[in-house]
Amino acid sequence: MAKPGGAGGERDVALLDGTARAHVSKGETLSDWHARYDRWLSAQIRRRFSSQSGEDITQETWLRMAALDSFDAIRHPKAFLLRVASNLALGQVRRGAVAERFAAVTPTVSHEDADQLETVFFRQMVLDLPQPLRDVFLLSRVGGLTNSQIADQLGISPKTVEWRMTRALARCAAQVRR
Incomplete structure (x- = not known):
C-alpha cells in the first residue's frame, strides 16, 4: 500500500497490517x-x-x-x-x-598444495561452463565488468547477461555441492 509521495520521488510504503513503514527515496x-x-x-x-x-x-x-x-x-x-x-x-x-x-x-595436504588443488578445481569448474556462460562469468568475476558493460562488449542485452550469470553461478554451485 503506497501513499502518494512527497517531493523528489519519496514515498512511504506500509505493510499489509499498516503497522510498519519503510521510507524509500529514488536516487538513494x-x-x-x-x-x-x-x-x-x-x-x-x-x-x-x-x-x-x-x-x-x-x-x-x-x-x-x-x-x-x-x-x-x-x-x-x-x-x-x-x-x-x-x-x-x-x-x-x-x-x-x-x-x-x-x-x-586429504588430511596430509599442505596449505600450498590445498591452494593449488582448489585453484585447479575452480579453473576446471569454469572451463566446464558452456562458452556463453563462461564468457559472461569471466568478464564479470575476473574482468570486474558490470552487466551493462558485458552486454555492450558481447552485443547482447543486460537481461541476457543476468540470465547467463545466474545459470553460470547455479552450475558452479552444483559442482561445489558434489
Missing part, C-alpha cells in the same frame, strides 16, 4: 542506505550468526551492495539486505562443508 546512494540501515543490519546479523562471522557477513553485505548500479528498483530494503546477508552466510557454511570434506579426504 550506498551512503544513504548505510546511514539508514547499518545499525539495524548489524543487530539482525548478530542475532543470527556468531559475532566474528557476523562482522564479516555485515562487511561483505555492504561490499555486495556497493556493486549495485542503483537502489531504485529495491522495494523492500531491509528484506533485500537480509537476503544478501543470508546468502553470504549460506555460502560460508557451504565453503566450510567443502573444506571439511576436502580435509577428510
Whole structure:
C-alpha cells in the first residue's frame, strides 16, 4: 500500500497490517542506505550468526551492495539486505562443508598444495561452463565488468547477461555441492 509521495520521488510504503513503514527515496546512494540501515543490519546479523562471522557477513553485505548500479528498483530494503546477508552466510557454511570434506579426504595436504588443488578445481569448474556462460562469468568475476558493460562488449542485452550469470553461478554451485 503506497501513499502518494512527497517531493523528489519519496514515498512511504506500509505493510499489509499498516503497522510498519519503510521510507524509500529514488536516487538513494550506498551512503544513504548505510546511514539508514547499518545499525539495524548489524543487530539482525548478530542475532543470527556468531559475532566474528557476523562482522564479516555485515562487511561483505555492504561490499555486495556497493556493486549495485542503483537502489531504485529495491522495494523492500531491509528484506533485500537480509537476503544478501543470508546468502553470504549460506555460502560460508557451504565453503566450510567443502573444506571439511576436502580435509577428510586429504588430511596430509599442505596449505600450498590445498591452494593449488582448489585453484585447479575452480579453473576446471569454469572451463566446464558452456562458452556463453563462461564468457559472461569471466568478464564479470575476473574482468570486474558490470552487466551493462558485458552486454555492450558481447552485443547482447543486460537481461541476457543476468540470465547467463545466474545459470553460470547455479552450475558452479552444483559442482561445489558434489
